[in-house]
Amino acid sequence: MLCAVWNGKVIAETPRTVIVESNHYFPPESLNRQYVTPSRTRSLCFWKGVARYCSLEVDGLKNPDAAWYYLRPSPLARKIKGHVAFWRGVRVEGTPEPDQPADSGFR
Numbered sequence: 001m002l003c004a005v006w007n008g009k010v011i012a013e014t015p016r017t018v019i020v021e022s023n024h025y026f027p028p029e030s031l032n033r034q035y036v037t038p039s040r041t042r043s044l045c046f047w048k049g050v051a052r053y054c055s056l057e058v059d060g061l062k063n064p065d066a067a068w069y070y071l072r073p074s075p076l077a078r079k080i081k082g083h084v085a086f087w088r089g090v091r092v093e094g095t096p097e098p099d100q101p102a103d104s105g106f107r
Contacts, residue, residue, distance in 0.1 A: 001014070002017055004086045004090050005092075008059075011086065012030040012031045012084065013032075017092075018083055020048075020080055023085040024092045025083035026084050026085070027083055028084065031084060035056050038053075038054055047077065048076070048080070050070070051068040052068065063088055067090070069082060069084045070083075
């Protein structure tokens with residue numbers, strides 16, 4: 001299991017992430033949304049598209065724009081659509097779980 005941790009709290013948790021440019025992108029359903037608030041900040045990546053940011057708040061401490069995601073990534077980055085990556089002191093901990101083998105159909 002992989003976890004994004006900040007200020008002692010698990011911000012996101014998932015068996016596997018998508019890794020792009022050494023960043024772990026967590027699926028949107030893995031977020032503990034109680035710690036995440038949207039930001040007005042945007043940035044442009046020449047090959048992924050427009051990134052939108054979120055801030056974190058845990059136990060009264062704020063970490064502005066510590067997470068980002070691509071709502072409408074370019075076709076080259078489609079696998080990270082809606083997935084969230086972190087920086088600014090957010091640690092990614094743990095080990096990804098192995099992929100499950102496909103059912104062979106034999107019983």
